[in-house]
Amino acid sequence: MTSLRRALWALAAAGFVFGLAVVALIVTSDTPEYPAAWAAGGLAVGWSFIGVGLFAWGRRPDNRVGMLMTATGFAWLVAGCGLSDLPLVFTLGQGVGTLFFAVAVHLLLAFPSGQLESRADRCIVTGAYIVTAVAGLALWLFSDPRSLGCDDCPDNVLLVYDNETLVNAISTVINLIGAALITGVVVVLIRRWRRATPSQRRFLVPVYAAGIAVGIMLIATVALQVGGLDDPVLEAAWIAAMVPLGLVPYVFLGTLIRARMIQSRAVSELVARLSGTPRPGELRDALASALGDESLELAYWVPEQDRFVDAQGRPVELPEQGTGRAVTKVRREGSYVAAIVHDPVLDEQHGHVEAVCSAASLALENERLEAELRAKVEELRESRQRMLRVGLEERRRLERDLHDGAQQRLVSMALSMRLARARLRDQPEAAERLLDGASEELDAALDELRELARGIHPAVLSDRGLDTALEALAHRTPLPVDLESTPGRRLPEAVELAAYFVVSEALTNVVKYADATHATVNVASENGRVVVQVADDGVGGADPERGTGLRGLADRLAVLEGRLEIDSPPGRGTTVTARIPCG
């Protein structure tokens, strides 16, 4: 037997004995007009709450509803003590007996989750506890039951000073606060009904029924207090009000049992519905109706992309906690299959979502495979577009480079030649200078064209491989470059090209921006991928969003499903790392 179970049994025994004690106190008391009816009704209500409460507590220890229901039962029995004619017991029962209403309100507002969800709920419940416990006791410091018209009542042991005016004043304050709290409860319950989904409303019906029962009891109690504690008609009305109240725990229990029955029927219907081949979208509809949540959405796990996608294969973001939507992830044989995004109230129906998920897991796996296929097609389509864009951008850059570089030099050379030709006879020295200038422009243009051609495709790479191409690159860079490691073997052409451009672009940036004294290059092939790393000891603070160079590289790598990382803390150098899958 677990310690919880032992505690629950101890509480059950305590409730049983307490109930009998209260009956004994009432039956032997002179105060009530109908002691037998008081005793029977009081015992039935108290034991119902305690019994059903302990049952629910045992079934769902993590949900406070059972505990609150048990507490309501005990509070009720304490209130029953107020009918005793033993002064101490009488005073205790009358003084703190109204605590019952506070616990009942707490139970009403916390059903079915056991939590007070909103600030308004918490304020109302706190207010109710304060009014019933603190103010109730304060009232009993100054009221003598005999001066309030109860001649049969025993002495008030708490009485400090009998003052009817003070009692009336405190009563008025309590009644006003009480009325405000009741209004609050009504407003909260109406608001809750309006916002509720059909499946949530299923849980609200018993709350309303119980609310009405507690309300009737409250009216009867106030009437009894106002009309005098020994009016037989009001006393009879009070006894009658116990009947609906006694039914409350059973209504709660009935709701829980009915929900469970509906759940198991829903699961068997779901299994039957999924036995054929579901049409597209039918699985979602079947799950929505099995869980009674029309807003339900499905997302499928794509392990390769490490994310969830919808049925069309488009990536979806799962809602965070506290956004009014709950997520249940479905696993099958240890790995994710799907995620069900649903109304958070479903989490209260213990195990139901899980039962539905496991009934549907095979169908979900089938739909997941389809969604995964669509996601891959989508990814391919995107990468094709990206490739096209990268290509277009490169051509544009090429045109720009040609226009601004070699073309301008050739233009200025043509002009110099024409000028030189015009001066050839009259000013041969000037013509010579012009021709020298033109020749320099021609050399520069050739250099630029060579550089450009290397940018389009480095010939050394295709002829002699990545190792040699990287050596040439390191040699050409106007900065000491340590080529620490190279793959030492030929890799697929596209991978070599991407690795080469990563090193080339990174070294260009080092020279242009880093203000570094030297750079190191590492290219290693490991676990089916090539890791390219270029590090410098420069100023750091590189922003990948700034230049088009790094963005272009990232796109170029994305086409190969590779990734680019840039680590560049200010003042501590820059490390560019590219990981390229290499089959």
Next chain:
Amino acid sequence: MGRTVLIVDDHPSFRASARMLLECEGFEVVGEAEDGAGALLAVQRLAPQVVLLDVQLPDIDGFEVAARLTANGDSPAIVLTSSRDVNDLGPLREREGVRGFIPKSELSGAALEALL
């Protein structure tokens, strides 16, 4: 002295060659500008008779510069130039003040004079 010219081009090497070429053939180069905004200011300040205007400038393009210069009516003679082929530029907007187009590699004092 010959006609006063303003050279507008974003490539310093072209500006230097063009200045040498035009001065050699009797023009007076009164200024250079490297972009459209600079060109508009320089025209206001220097009031050249001729503007040799590159079509492709880093800020506003040569067509727009020409349009703004000719909008006032009393504008200098504008000759467009580019290292691109004339056919690659699309139809040249015929405006009062825009005298014509010379490919950069064919620039000479005579070619410029022929358009004025």
